[in-house]
Amino acid sequence: MMDKRQFLSKLEKAILTLPRNERDDILYDYEEYFSNGLADGKTEEEISSSLGSPEQLGKELSAVYYVDAVQESGTTRNFFRAFWAVISLSFFNLLIVAGPLIALASLLFAGWVVAVSFSLTLVGVLINTLIYPEIFEPFNIFISIGLTGAGLLIGICMYAVTGWMKHWFVKYFQFNVRMVKGGMKYA
Template sequence: MVQSKFMSQLKAQLQDLPKAEQQDILYDYEEHFRSGLEEGKTEEEIAASLGQPQAIAREVKEEFRGKEAKPKPSADSVGKAILVAVALGFFNLIFILGPFFAVVGVLISLFAASFALLLFPFALLFSWNQLSGSADWLIGVFAILASLGAGVLIGVGSIFITRWFYRLTMRYLQFNVKMIKGRQG
């Protein structure tokens, strides 16, 4: 099929679309032919690679109808979204915000405790010369090892809990957004 026949069939299939949309689509396919000819392809090869004009027009029309079918916000839907946002705001303020800050406080405390336990051995080492006798020395070594172990364990646990809490918070915020937009689920 040559370019003129392809383009005339495509134009005939696109008649029920607005003129501006038709011109854009036809221009795009003219560009396909122009670039294909520059690459040394024949008009028949280009037309065969593009497909049947009827199939192209059907896809273009479906896409155009899909764009037109998107819901436009109405006063009713905007009002519902505002009502849901206000209700969620009060709910979040009363029932969610307090526990959220409590968990954040606990996480900060865990990180602070981990940091303190990791710093304790250094403080103990600076006062090492005050330890006298072999029994005090062994207690100091045990305290250093216990402090380092507890600090590392609490720190690693805090990191995992923080990651879990972050994911949970993001899921809850996404749920709030879906509720405001009016989608279930």
């Protein structure tokens, strides 16, 4: 059993990473809820138990905040914060969100490695030629120009694919916040 002070301090701890004004606003909402409940003749303990777990509510409120923030400004930092907040909602979320994200991120990483290494072959051949002019082969130059071109093209594609995947992941985060357990007491 928790009284109002205990409930609010647990909730505050659970939303400590949120900006000050968001945190204050959230705490105001729950304080208002308590004062309305008290005026209604309930005890602080009854009110806090009907509200549910402050830790779980804090997780859900954080997820709501960060998923909105990544939509407002899609920085990588916001993306990972939203990702973290969504997977913290439940163990189930960890599986269904982190699993696909890690799989796709490794594919993206592989694509970028190919793009960058292809693009650098021309530079590599030129450096090699400067150091060992005696083993210069025109064939190497032609091949490396071709690979560099292909690498740059792959790079452009990877850039587009990366942006697109990020967009769909944010949509998926939103879906998770809407539909998956968090703050609900009865499973």
